[in-house]
Amino acid sequence: MIVVTGGAGFIGSCLIAQLNQRGVKDIVVVDRWDADGQKKLNLEGKVYQKFYDKCDFLQLILSDAIKDPVTAIFHMGACSSTTGQDPEYYRRNNFEYSCHIARWSLRKGARLIYASSAATYGDGQDGYSDTPELIRKCKPLNYYGQSKQKFDEWVLDNQLYDKVAGLKFFNVFGPNEYHKGDMKSVIAKAYDKVASEGLMVLFKSHRQDYADGQQMRDFIYVKDVVDVMMHFLDNPSVNGIFNLGTGRARTWNDLARALFVAANKPVNIEYIPMPEILKDKYQYFTEADMSRLRKAGYTKPFTSLEEAVVDYVGYLKKHTYM
Secondary structure (H helix, E strand, O other), rough: OEEOOOOOOOHHHHHHHHEEEEOOOEEEEEEEOOOHHHHHHHHHOOOOOOEEEHHHHHHHHHHHOOOOOOOOEEEEEEEEOOOHHHHHHHEHHHHHHHHHHHHHHHOOOOOOEEEEEHHHHHOOOOOOOOHHHHOOOOOOOOOOHHHHHHHHHHHHHHHOOOOOEEEOOEEEEOOOOOHHHHHHHHHHHHHHHHHOOEEEEEEOOOOOOOOOOOEEOEEEEHHHHHHHHHHHHHHOOEEEEEEEEEOOEEEHHHHHHHHHHHHOOOOOOEEHHHOOHHOOOOOOOOOOOHHHHOOOOOOOOEEEEEHHHHHHHHHHHHHHOO
16 A cells, blocks of 8 residues: 555646556545545546545544555645745744654555655755755745744654655646645746736846746656656665756746747736735755765656756646646
């Protein structure tokens, strides 16, 4: 049995699709339905054995009520909002829940692959190296990043670094993120306006060293993310906390141009002021150091930004789900 927390969400549902393609059907999905039912659409066509609400599942593992053997746990479930203002919620939902999942995986002798985040790096003043000695130096800029950082440190404190695999996701985009609201990728947010009005809106820069739209991110396609997770499933002896980006930062203008090309529209970008709540917490540059993942045996090339946007727009045109 394989457990996928956050299995009805963005990355989790894409992962289940890949597991199904491999013929894996003995899957337990852990999540919570959203009010408008978008997450249910993410699971349409997927094969799995059981669905548990995340709170019910927590009680089951705390009481050791799940007796079936578990081979692997993909812990993707978390509140991923970078603008939330309730630190207690992030502590319970992201950090403490992850601790319970990790302890349970050890009791079950199951492979644990969990989602960390590039949000742990904060403004990147210490770089984006995922070497173990630098993990504790990370200074996140928001409660979400802090909750992910706290769990990474918990893994270190409990001598689990060589027993589990954590993945620091950079800017992931792709199918099945429709339910994420403000946390959707810019591509998902902008596509309808680009297709219907030929216009894309980006934030102005508030730093003199970055022109408008020249802020940079390491954008990675969700299909590449899933391929890397499958690599860790196939190689259970490879453990640690690893970056998961492409290793190449691109500008928001690059992203916009790729979207206009994929939508067959001329480039037309409007720059608007950044909300005050983001100004002091905005990452102007992220770029994953991917050397450790490569040394860990993952050799497949990552999809280019332009190729990924074309592929994704194919989904957005049909508003379909993987």
